[in-house]
Amino acid sequence: MRTGFRRTMTALAVSAGLVAAGPAMAAPQKLTVNFSVVPPHLISVLYMKKDLFRHAGKSYEPDFIKTRGSALVLTAMAAGEIDLGVLSTVAFSSGLLNAKLPLVAIADLVQDGPWFTAKFAVKEDSPIRTVKDLKGKTVAVNAFGGALDAAARSILLKNGLTPGKDVTLIEGRFPAHESMLRSGKVDVGTFIAAFWDRANKKGGLRTLFTSKDAIGNSQFLFWVVKKDFLEKNRAVLTDFFEDYIRAQRWLLDPKNRTEAVAMIAKHEKKPVADFEWAIKEETGYYRGADLKFDRKAFEDTSKVLHKLGFIKAPLDAAETIDESVIDAAAARLKK
Numbered sequence: 065m066r067t068g069f070r071r072t073m074t075a076l077a078v079s080a081g082l083v084a085a086g087p088a089m090a091a092p093q094k095l096t097v098n099f100s101v102v103p104p105h106l107i108s109v110l111y112m113k114k115d116l117f118r119h120a121g122k123s124y125e126p127d128f129i130k131t132r133g134s135a136l137v138l139t140a141m142a143a144g145e146i147d148l149g150v151l152s153t154v155a156f157s158s159g160l161l162n163a164k165l166p167l168v169a170i171a172d173l174v175q176d177g178p179w180f181t182a183k184f185a186v187k188e189d190s191p192i193r194t195v196k197d198l199k200g201k202t203v204a205v206n207a208f209g210g211a212l213d214a215a216a217r218s219i220l221l222k223n224g225l226t227p228g229k230d231v232t233l234i235e236g237r238f239p240a241h242e243s244m245l246r247s248g249k250v251d252v253g254t255f256i257a258a259f260w261d262r263a264n265k266k267g268g269l270r271t272l273f274t275s276k277d278a279i280g281n282s283q284f285l286f287w288v289v290k291k292d293f294l295e296k297n298r299a300v301l302t303d304f305f306e307d308y309i310r311a312q313r314w315l316l317d318p319k320n321r322t323e324a325v326a327m328i329a330k331h332e333k334k335p336v337a338d339f340e341w342a343i344k345e346e347t348g349y350y351r352g353a354d355l356k357f358d359r360k361a362f363e364d365t366s367k368v369l370h371k372l373g374f375i376k377a378p379l380d381a382a383e384t385i386d387e388s389v390i391d392a393a394a395a396r397l398k399k
Contacts, residue, residue, distance in 0.1 A: 177281030
């Protein structure tokens with residue numbers, strides 16, 4: 065009898081303890097967070113400063129998933145495998161208008177133009193001095209239908225040249241553009257920040273035009289979620305973005321730049337010298353204060369993409385951007 069009684073009382077005590085401890089022991093929600101090329105993607109680097117992510121391990125736990133290209137991000141988001149994804153304007157529009165995904169843009173990642181802008185370069189000794197000189201020449205872009213393809217086509221049209229007729233455009237991955245250009249396989253190569261830094265250090269190249277010359281400032285990359293996920297998880301997302309904004313403020317503080325660049329190098333397992341260009345005006349990408357969008361640039365880029373036939377319709381910032389989470393997160397940090 066006593067043994068049975070003890071067992072019963074022990075079971076009741078354990079049960080009561082579990083009930084009492086239940087809310088406090090609730091596991092943090094897993095957030096699957098996309099990132100790609102580092103930099104401009106830096107969320108996984110920022111997370112190395114664990115002291116700045118004060119809600120991590122409490123209300124949420126990030127699971128960083130590296131991808132190559134927006135198409136894979138769209139597929140993963142459609143399947144529910146990524147909660148927070150980073151997309152370009154073209155990919156975002158494709159997801160909304162073609163795939164009919166219930167997407168909403170919620171925060172800036174990086175912008176092209178205010179600081180670094182993508183370079184379209186020729187060899188230093190090339191006879192090509194102006195865009196008009198590109199007639200009969202070949203231009204390499206990273207992917208047809210993308211923002212930089214749009215920039216190239218737009219500036220050609222502005223100069224009276226028809227893409228595909230007067231000028232040949234070919235695709236090539238960014239890492240290959242420098243060798244394609246130097247070997248004479250193409251007349252113009254396209255360079256985003258990291259690859260321009262490397263190529264520019266070697267010398268022998270010069271900028272013919274930039275993305276900003278072609279289409280102005282652009283909202284290059286930004287954070288996207290599904291609308292239903294946003295509504296169901298506002299509290300968790302606000303915690304995440306509070307931590308993210310805190311970390312980005314630290315990142316952009318000039319006094320922390322040496323440590324920040326060292327963190328990037330450690331994350332990528334490369335020399336610090338490879339990343340001296342990052343987080344720096346003129347050579348690094350601009351990041352909106354507290355992750356805020358440049359709505360005008362977003363809409364202007366969208367109009368260019370629509371005019372070129374890359375997207376079905378121009379995007380309305382008021383209908384496709386919801387900054388309520390980052391606004392709430394930033395407001396907490398002002399208290």
